[in-house]
Amino acid sequence: MMTTAFLFDLNGTMIDDMEYHVKAWTGILNEDLHAGLEDAYIRGQMYGKNEELFHRVFGPDRFTAEEIEHWSMEKEKRYQQAFRPHLRLIAGLQHFLDEAKQLGIALGIGTAAIPFNLDFVLDNLAIRSYFGALVTANDVAVSKPDPEVYLACARALQVPPERCLVFEDAPKGVEAALNAGMKAVVILSSLHGESEFVGYPNVVRMIHDYTEISPENLTCLL
Structure with a gap:
C-alpha cells in the first residue's frame, strides 16, 4: 500500500458538537453583545477562526484584539461546560x-x-x-x-x-x-x-x- x-x-x-457551538455563540452574540442576529445567520457564520467571525459580524474595528480574545474564550468555556457530559x-x-x-x-x-x-x-x-x-x-x-x-x-x-x-x-x-x-x-x-x-x-x-x-x-x- x-x-x-x-x-x-x-x-x-x-x-x-455543532449544536453546542451554536448555543454558545448565540449566547455571546445576542445575549452578551446584543447583536440581535437570527439563528440561521449565526449558523452560517460558524466557520474559520473566532476573530474572523467577529470581523464578519461586527466589522474589523468594533472590538479590540483583547476584547475578541476575551469573548472568544468565554464562548469556548461555555461550549465545553455544556458539551462535556455528551x-x-x-x-x-x-x-x-x-x-x-x-x-x-x-x-x-x-x-x-x-x-x-x-x-x-x-x-x-x-x-x-x-x-x-x-x-x-x-x-x-x-x-x-x-x-x-x-x-x-x-x-x-x-x-x-x-x-x-x-x-x-x-x-x-x-x-x-x-x-x-x-x-x-x-x-x-x-x-x-x-x-x-x-x-x-x-x-x-x-x-x-x-x-x-x-x-x-x-x-x-x-
Whole structure:
C-alpha cells in the first residue's frame, strides 16, 4: 500500500458538537453583545477562526484584539461546560481509527479550533496518540477554505497531498480540501445537508457516521 494519510476536521466531524457551538455563540452574540442576529445567520457564520467571525459580524474595528480574545474564550468555556457530559466520538470512529492505525495509515487533524478545544477532545477521549499531525487555528494565517491547514498536515506527515483523504462536515472544509488537491469524505449533520456538497468534485463519499465505511476500502479511492 502506498503511503496514505487521513486528515480529520474536528468539530462536527469527529464529535457531534455543532449544536453546542451554536448555543454558545448565540449566547455571546445576542445575549452578551446584543447583536440581535437570527439563528440561521449565526449558523452560517460558524466557520474559520473566532476573530474572523467577529470581523464578519461586527466589522474589523468594533472590538479590540483583547476584547475578541476575551469573548472568544468565554464562548469556548461555555461550549465545553455544556458539551462535556455528551463528549464522545461519532459512532464507529474509534474502530475506524484502530483499523487505520493497523493498516499503517498516517492520521492528522486540521481544524479551525484553538488548542484549548482540541486538547479538550483529545485528552478527555484519550486519542491523542493516534495522530501524527495536529494543526489548529494558531498554526495558520488563513482559515478554510484556504488549503493551508490541510497542506500543513500533509507536510507534517510527509505524505503528498494527492495521497491524503480529508474528512469534513462543512462546505468550507471540503473546499479547503479541494484547494489542497485532496479528496474528501463528508460527514452529514443537522448543520449541513447533502445538497450543500453536491457541487464539489472531490467528494468521494457522504456518510452519517463511520460505521458506513472502512479505511481499507477508502484507500482504494485515492
